[in-house]
Amino acid sequence: MIAATRRWFRRNRTPLAIGFGVVGAGYLVTHYVLSKISDARERMSSDRIARENLRRRFEQxxxxxxxxxxxxxPSATDNILAELETERITFELQQQKAAKLARNGENHPSELGSGPPSMTDDDSKSMASLQSESGIHASQIAVPSVSIISEGAQDGKQQSQKAKRSKLQLWNDLKISAITRAFTLIYTLALLTLLTRIQLNLLGRRSYLSSVVSLATGGMEQSTISLENHDDDNPDQAYGNDFETNRRYLTFSWWLLHRGWREVMLKVEAAVNDVFSTLSPREDVTMQMFSELTLEVRKRVEGATEADRQATSWLEFLLPPRDQEEFVLKESGMSTDPSTPSTALPSTNPLRRLVDETSDLIESPPFSHVLTRLLDAGFSTLVDQKIAQQAFKIPATPDVPELEAPRVMEVFDPKPVKLPIVLAILTRQAHSIGNGVPNEYLQSMEQVKDLEAFAAVVYSSNWESEISPINSGGSASFVQQDGPLGPEIVAAGSNQASYEAGPGQESIVDIGTTSTFESAWGKAVESTEKV
Incomplete structure (x- = not known):
């Protein structure tokens, strides 16, 4: 039996060897394929987690x-409200009316309640509407004493003429002040919104890269990019430990809040003077007229054409000149050495690179484009909603498509109103723009899709400037690749970088898209339009 079995194996040893070889090879191939599938699943899972973390970081x-x-x-709002004291001018007008009522009451007691004969019906209505709409109570009106009334009666016609001229001047000052203040606050809010987006997204990009470098220098213990901030809680890290630089960089918003707003105000005030100078407080104002005048002011401030708007420079309002940079740091409390001269930051200072990149972004055409969209949203909230509803009594129609808005205006046919009614709405809305809770104007600006696209491009572009210092330090070497760009893709990260985790080891980490800012912005806008 044993001999027969041996003879059978000898006769069939070749087929058996081939069979065992096929089975073994099949097992090895199957095991290899299953291991590759498992690795691919793990890699996809890690990539998905990293992308989700990056998206969450961007949204946060x-x-x-x-x-x-x-x-x-509120800091800029307080400065603007203190400079343009619309309520004080209104109060002076009320004081003049009270003085005339008192003088008239002395000479003609029976007419004290009806107002002086010299005051026209239009003036009375304008004053009454302004008082009721602006929220200044009648108890705030200061009634002159008997001695003042006697002096007024003795002065006669000369005092009356002076009062009349003063009243006209006050009305003109009130008109310019109310309009300029509301418009300046909208411009300041839009500029502050864009500046803050640039600053925090640049720092967010640095924080994200610090996570990448932490992964590169820490080995493979951590396979995903976390949401932790490595800028200030890991002093041993070669990158991302410059927390003080970040603080100093953020304080550059001091310039807009304490200096830039004034230049904005002067520019807006000049435009308002040119456009509204011929408009009398006694005139009737239609909704269309006020909208056209507002648009004319915007053209003078921003530019009448697309080319003019792109040529308009906003840098001087947002960032200080180079010779004032140390002054800003002193005023904001970041520099405690009084002997430090007010000079430019050194070129080797890491803060210099952040400020220079911010300047480049502000002077780019996409900045002008997004700013125009933000201003469209802000002025639409003020004119097409608040003034239209409160002054012209046009009912709110949130579900009406934008193309049908003119038809809605024709259906309701709002009647003209006196200019003081519009001024009263502007006076009250100025406080809502600067201190509203919730701030409807900021909410309308944040609904602009181009703002998120701009923030996404800032967050994801120009990785080279952040990676270069790392390469020079030798902590990790990055190889970048370009890829498609869109707001939703940028927020998730779309490119990869390879780093050397150790001798003979290499790994791939998603670090977002790298491209020039202009091309990235073009792709982001295209993606937004498709959405």
């Missing part, structure tokens, strides 16, 4: 921008 960054704007806006 935008929420931080909103809270930062709300925290900084």
């Amino acid at each position: 960054n935008q929420e931080d921008c909103t809270f930062t704007v709300l925290a900084l806006l």
Whole structure:
């Protein structure tokens, strides 16, 4: 039996060897394929987690921008309200009316309640509407004493003429002040929103890269990019430990809040003077007329054409000149050495690179484009909603498509109103623009899709400037590849970088898209339009 079995194996040893070889090879191939599938699943899972973390970081960054704007806006608002004292001018007009009533009451007691004969019906209505709409109570009107009334009666016609001229001047001052203040606050809010987006997204990009470098220098213990901030909690890290630089960089918003707003105000005030100078407080104003005048002011401030708007420079309003940079750091409390001269930052300072990149972004055509869209949203909220509803009594129609808006205006046919009614709405809305809770104007600006696209491009572009210092330090070497760009892709990260985790080891990490800012912006806008 044993001999027969041996003879059978000898006769069939070749087929058996081939069979065992096929089975073994099949097992090895199957095991190899299954291991590759498992690795691919793990890699896809890690990539998905990293992309989700990056998306969450980007979204959190935008929420931080909103809270930062709300925290900084009151500083500029207080300065603007203190400079353009619309309520004080209104109060002086009320005082003049009270003085005339008192003088008239002395000479003609029976007419004290009806107002002086010299005051026209239009003046009375304008004053009454302004008082009721602006929220200034009648108890705030200071009634002159008996001695003042006697002096007024003795002065006679000369005092009356002076009062008349003063009243006309006050009305003109009130008109310019109310319009300029509301418009300046909208411009300031839009500029602050864009500046904050640039600053926080640049720092968010640095924080994200610090996570990449932490992964590169820490080995493979951590296979995903976390949401942790390595800028200030890991002093041993070669990158991302410059927390003080980040703080100093953020304080550059001081310039807009304390200096830039004034230049904006002067520019807006000049345009308002040119456009509204011929408009009398006694005139009737239609909704269409006020919209056209507002648009004319915007053309003078921003530019009448697309080329003019791109040529308009906003840098001087947002960032200080180079010889004032140290002054800004001193005023904001970042520099405690009083002997430090007010000079430009050194070229080797890491803060210099952040400020220079911010300047480049502000002077780019996409900045002008997004700013125009933000201003469209802000002025639409003021004119097409608040003034239209409160002054012209046009009912709110949130579900009406934009193309049908003119038809809605024709159906309701709003009647003209006196200019003081519009001024009263502007006076009250100025406080809502600067201190509203919730701030409807900021909410309308944040609904502009181009703003998120701009923030995404800032967050993802120009990785080279952040990676170069790392390469020079030798902590990790990055090889970047370009890829498609869109707002939703940028927020998830679309490119990869390879780094050397150790001798003979190489790994791939998603670090977002790398491209020039202009081409990236073009792709982002195209993606937004498709959405």
